[in-house]
Amino acid sequence: GGANRIELFENLEQGGTTPSSGSIAVAREQLQIPLFVLIRPRPGDFHYGSVEAEIMLRDIAHCRQLGCDGVVIGALTADAEIDMPLCRELVSAAGPMDITFHRAFDAARDLPAALEQVVELGIKRILSSGGYASAAEGSAVLANLVKQAGTRLDLMAGAGLNAQNIGNVARQTGCLQLHASAKAQRQSAMRYQNPGLQGLDNDWIQTESSAVRALRMALDELG
Numbered sequence: 001g002g003a004n005r006i007e008l009f010e011n012l013e014q015g016g017t018t019p020s021s022g023s024i025a026v027a028r029e030q031l032q033i034p035l036f037v038l039i040r041p042r043p044g045d046f047h048y049g050s051v052e053a054e055i056m057l058r059d060i061a062h063c064r065q066l067g068c069d070g071v072v073i074g075a076l077t078a079d080a081e082i083d084m085p086l087c088r089e090l091v092s093a094a095g096p097m098d099i100t101f102h103r104a105f106d107a108a109r110d111l112p113a114a115l116e117q118v119v120e121l122g123i124k125r126i127l128s129s130g131g132y133a134s135a136a137e138g139s140a141v142l143a144n145l146v147k148q149a150g151t152r153l154d155l156m157a158g159a160g161l162n163a164q165n166i167g168n169v170a171r172q173t174g175c176l177q178l179h180a181s182a183k184a185q186r187q188s189a190m191r192y193q194n195p196g197l198q199g200l201d202n203d204w205i206q207t208e209s210s211a212v213r214a215l216r217m218a219l220d221e222l223g
Helices: 021-030 050-066 084-094 111-121 139-149 166-173 209-220
Strands: 006-008 035-038 070-073 098-101 125-128 154-158 177-179 183-186 204-207
Touching: 006 021, 021 035, 021 050, 050 070, 050 084, 070 084, 084 111, 111 125, 111 139, 125 139, 139 154, 139 166, 154 166, 166 177, 166 209, 183 209, 204 209
Parallel strands: 006 035, 035 070, 070 098, 098 125, 125 154, 154 177
Antiparallel strands: 183 204
8 A cells, every 4th residue: 555664453443452463473474564563452541550561571572573673662650651660671672673652652741751751761753643632633742742852763643644634744743754544444244144233343444555545645745
């Protein structure tokens, strides 16, 4: 479709969680572009206990073993500040892999302060919507964060991007990297569906290659 990099995850409907071992392995075998894997053990908030921390550390180790190019991490304290001790462990576990700090950043109490903490961790990329539901809404905040970051790290705009607004977001924020799920609903091919299973949805949401192509074309038009 034209993407430069893949962030692999599952459970898109709830913001994404770490994909299965099989999904990571197959993606690594089939992709010729950089593969980053989301490290998030569950939906919900980004404040994690010791068991969840151990799960994340093992998932990162597994990604290293499979030859992934990077991981996407993040964790907060109960007071919505970057959980520096845990994040340092996650960064250490990643070793030579590249790292993106995910949208736990947007849930932080003070985004400029959180940016400085991410810089301190040595992470070179933050995925952010500027603390809003969409990157379009948070464009002004993102533009300020881009200026604050300078050359120390990259802000990657994400959330709610589509072919119609991605160009404007890129121009307004100054973000040189953009992130989109390019999602579409896939219809079940089942010819029979048990009517007794009320509430069981056989359809699902996944990334659509045509939507990725549309995003690529919109960005290419920017020159």
